[in-house]
Amino acid sequence: MNYIKIVGxxxxxxxxxxxxxxxxxYRISNNETQIxxxxxxxxEALEDASLTINQIDVIVSACSFGSQxxxxxxxxxxxxxxxxxxxxxxxxxxxxxxxxxxxDTLSYMIQAGRYKNVLIVSSEVPSLALNPEQRKSFExxxxxxxxxxxxxxxxxxxxxxxxxxKTYSEGAHDTEIKGGGTAFLPNMYTGENDHMYQFDMKGKxxxxxxxxxxxxxxxxxxxxxxxxxxxxxxxxxxxxxDNLMKxxxxxxxxxxxxxxxxxxxxxxSVPFAFKLAVDKGLIKRGDNVLLIGTAAGxxxxxxxxxx
Amino acid sequence: MNYIKIVGxxxxxxxxxxxxxxxxxYRISNNETQIxxxxxxxxEALEDASLTINQIDVIVSACSFGSQxxxxxxxxxxxxxxxxxxxxxxxxxxxxxxxxxxxDTLSYMIQAGRYKNVLIVSSEVPSLALNPEQRKSFExxxxxxxxxxxxxxxxxxxxxxxxxxKTYSEGAHDTEIKGGGTAFLPNMYTGENDHMYQFDMKGKxxxxxxxxxxxxxxxxxxxxxxxxxxxxxxxxxxxxxDNLMKxxxxxxxxxxxxxxxxxxxxxxSVPFAFKLAVDKGLIKRGDNVLLIGTAAGxxxxxxxxxx
Numbered sequence: 001m002n003y004i005k006i007v008g009x010x011x012x013x014x015x016x017x018x019x020x021x022x023x024x025x026y027r028i029s030n031n032e033t034q035i036x037x038x039x040x041x042x043x044e045a046l047e048d049a050s051l052t053i054n055q056i057d058v059i060v061s062a063c064s065f066g067s068q069x070x071x072x073x074x075x076x077x078x079x080x081x082x083x084x085x086x087x088x089x090x091x092x093x094x095x096x097x098x099x100x101x102x103x104d105t106l107s108y109m110i111q112a113g114r115y116k117n118v119l120i121v122s123s124e125v126p127s128l129a130l131n132p133e134q135r136k137s138f139e140x141x142x143x144x145x146x147x148x149x150x151x152x153x154x155x156x157x158x159x160x161x162x163x164x165x166k167t168y169s170e171g172a173h174d175t176e177i178k179g180g181g182t183a184f185l186p187n188m189y190t191g192e193n194d195h196m197y198q199f200d201m202k203g204k205x206x207x208x209x210x211x212x213x214x215x216x217x218x219x220x221x222x223x224x225x226x227x228x229x230x231x232x233x234x235x236x237x238x239x240x241x242d243n244l245m246k247x248x249x250x251x252x253x254x255x256x257x258x259x260x261x262x263x264x265x266x267x268x269s270v271p272f273a274f275k276l277a278v279d280k281g282l283i284k285r286g287d288n289v290l291l292i293g294t295a296a297g298x299x300x301x302x303x304x305x306x307x
Numbered sequence: 308m309n310y311i312k313i314v315g316x317x318x319x320x321x322x323x324x325x326x327x328x329x330x331x332x333y334r335i336s337n338n339e340t341q342i343x344x345x346x347x348x349x350x351e352a353l354e355d356a357s358l359t360i361n362q363i364d365v366i367v368s369a370c371s372f373g374s375q376x377x378x379x380x381x382x383x384x385x386x387x388x389x390x391x392x393x394x395x396x397x398x399x400x401x402x403x404x405x406x407x408x409x410x411d412t413l414s415y416m417i418q419a420g421r422y423k424n425v426l427i428v429s430s431e432v433p434s435l436a437l438n439p440e441q442r443k444s445f446e447x448x449x450x451x452x453x454x455x456x457x458x459x460x461x462x463x464x465x466x467x468x469x470x471x472x473k474t475y476s477e478g479a480h481d482t483e484i485k486g487g488g489t490a491f492l493p494n495m496y497t498g499e500n501d502h503m504y505q506f507d508m509k510g511k512x513x514x515x516x517x518x519x520x521x522x523x524x525x526x527x528x529x530x531x532x533x534x535x536x537x538x539x540x541x542x543x544x545x546x547x548x549d550n551l552m553k554x555x556x557x558x559x560x561x562x563x564x565x566x567x568x569x570x571x572x573x574x575x576s577v578p579f580a581f582k583l584a585v586d587k588g589l590i591k592r593g594d595n596v597l598l599i600g601t602a603a604g605x606x607x608x609x610x611x612x613x614x
Contacts, residue, residue: 002419033489033490034488034489034490035490058472059474064377064379065376065377065488065489066488066489067488067489067490068483068484068485068486068487068488068490068491069372069436069484069486069487069488070371070372070402070482070483070484070506070603071402071479071482071483071602071603071604072371072400072401072402072603072604074401074474075402075474075476075479075603075604075605075606076476076479078474078476078479078604079476079477079479082474082476083476083477084477086473086474086475086520087473087474088471088472088473088474088606089401089474089604089606090399090400090401090408090412090472091398091399091400091401092397092398092399092400093379093397093398093399093400094379094381094396094397094398095377095378095379095382101397105397105412105416108415108416108418108419108421109412109415111415111419112309112415112418112419114415114470125489128489128492129376129492163421164395165365165395165397166393166394166395167366167381167382167385167389167393167394167395167396168393169382169383169385169386169389169390170386170390170391172378172382172383172385172386175377175378176375176377176378177375177376177377178375179375179376179493180375180376180487180493181372181373181374181375181376182340182341182372182373182374182432182435183340183341183342183374183375184375185435185436185504186486186487186493186496186504187496187498187501187504189493189494189496191494194494197492197493197494199377213393295378296377296378296379296382297378297379297382297385297396298382299382299395299396299397
């Protein structure tokens, strides 16, 4: 059992909002950047944990996409919050479920004593790469950053009860940004092929594959934890969330749904919704909380945390 | 102690070579891509391990840069080698030392029993983003892919003896690609600002910081392993490698130097040089091998593997 505890949480939503059919979406403006939002979230998380950056043993970027191709995102966050120190940092990426993957992976390093205090940061600015002609995705995403401090729980009250990931790459191109990497370089940008560098969502295909795979995934997971799930924090992937949760077998009061009020905030969705549920008293210490999501890949990640 | 064993290794060098002052560099051409090279390396590694992809429990991309911004690199590798399966995959990135970070991180998950057989892939095509006006870096890099299968060692003969990482972000911009992420988007490419999307190396600054930091890092590491290091596989960062290794205190026969014959192959350098040293009989089962490198960040990663 990996005994870890969330000891600090911080968030940053952009100041600017926009509305689509009564749904609020957050979009960076002026001097806000992916990095500046990450920094704001980190500062709040460290304060909440009553720790300074010098007490952090590793910084983990759990973002789907970085501020620069090189160096990696965590080094650029490090530069703003830890320059002059030697605290190590690394990036862990499973697109929208990166936070769950980072929590899962680092829980082993904490349990083994490699690191004591871990800072995980998910910062996303999807608004920069949306295609205005794809209304569904254009009106779905929000920018947001969340940071969490995870520590070893010496009291053994908080721990990862279960974690699992599966990847179904038949969905690799259902949600994607084709251009910008080595397959289709930035220098192939012409202006006319703008859409190649924008987010492309084949919504129906993505939802069909998700439905096919997530129901048996959750059924298996439930068995693994003897159905001991008090509350669910799902990735806010799309507006079909409520329908999907119902089909999986969760009632409205069992999970948090903020896709209408906040949208899909990529890797920041799960930790943001988690923090909100704690702030609202929907999650209490001792609860078994299922963090679950699907991500471009298609990845499915599930982790049950005794909070 | 994390008991893990390298049970299979595979590599792919591009067919095309070019020469600079008698130094060979490898560059992809025709139908070769970052993904195709990864696939070739994986197939060789699986054969070498006498395993099929169905026996792999997780696929880890340990690349500095991906084929697409979304989905993540491991999902795109998964699509070519594991489509139809549900084997999970994730990306771990510390730029040039990504392979060491992935080996280090996954060793905890293997030791704890989460995964038994892990496939780590480092595939890089730096030739696509070099600036011909920066001769030093233009003539330094090669494209290459390496894959390794790592398994739990039930005989407890092979293990990670020690691992450590430190990051010094005062060097975050000494080696970088500025454009292509959210700070400077692909759609800001004009043709005239090509260099913003190319690799930029402030060589002297990078070397100065490396020297400052790596000597005390290795001194500490040596103490942690009671000086039990039989052979060293350094990242082939630059032509000052021999000079640097001498200053650290390693003689020519104690480490592998292929920067003249192969160049800097980014994250593929360390696993490629490791494989070559094994193939040449320079590393034998039972040896304590130090994998060490610096990476854009600046990260320093060191791992002593009882091979």
